[in-house]
Amino acid sequence: MHIVVVAFDGFTDIDLFMPWDLFHRVKDPEYAGFTGPWRVSICAKNSEICSYSGVSIRAHGPLSWAREADAVFVVSGPGSRKALKDPAFIEELRLDPSRQTIAAIDSGVLILVKLGLLDGLTATTYPSVFAELEAMGVKAEHKPIVVHGNVATGGGCLATQDLASWVVGRLAGAAAARAILESVAKVGA
């Protein structure tokens, strides 16, 4: 199984590193201990990307990897607006919801809209992004996560947990999906 985390310059740190870390835990024996094939890649247009807060990281591969992935997770952040307007970025993401599990958080949801993946569907996003979502023709639902078949959207940075768990549930089973959430839970919570 290969999960591609789609990112861009100006990503929000939590929205990338929370799902990244949770996906990483799937194969970690201390956490979910999934023994099947498992690979997670951060993919971007450029080989190095910088978060909105100034953290630079190297991408593992190009955006084109997303088209061959089993699951795709689109991150969020102020940089999503520039990515949206970049035909080369959008063109690389010809995702196929009939065979791929696809998730997006907050303003990353706008990228799914642009790709036509939410046509006729509802979605959630970050509170300050609801107006943009509706202006693009998608009906908003004020929920942490909205799922339509193989496509899920999340609203509020901490909903990245629910999205990541949903993706893992489909690719590695319910036990792994639960285990990764338990591995980050507050003690005594």
Place this chain on the structure above:
Amino acid sequence: MHIVVVAFDGFTDIDLFMPWDLFHRVKDPEYAGFTGPWRVSICAKNSEICSYSGVSIRAHGPLSWAREADAVFVVSGPGSRKALKDPAFIEELRLDPSRQTIAAIDSGVLILVKLGLLDGLTATTYPSVFAELEAMGVKAEHKPIVVHGNVATGGGCLATQDLASWVVGRLAGAAAARAILESVAKVGA
């Protein structure tokens, strides 16, 4: 105000990037909009550090910056055990709880123990680390966060939120502390 996030090779991604991003939001007008002086630095022994999952980032400065900071946040991760046994690492962290706000998450708490900052006090940590904590002579409390004066410990990755909010409350006020938590809350939660 200067917050130093103390890190090391083998840090847990969520435990560094969650507080880092939350601290960043304090000065962001979209979130807390704090207008006072505000600076956040990731400090480590080496100029580049790599997380347990393989994410490499550049540190902003050396560990010695922690001694002059207003607040210090010690991250967690498998690499904490090597840091604990490294006299050069520990020696650089001569923190002063009489004038500094000090927090640590999960196995980062063991570093506070090593520094003598939890002598005679209780603390929390990650569930699998409680035995190590008690073996070092600190009584464990199974809570998300345990505060003693200027020193706080957190247990479970998501308790980084509570710790970060506690630090921000002391340095930038209660409104900012609330605002950063609200800025990452799940929609409709």
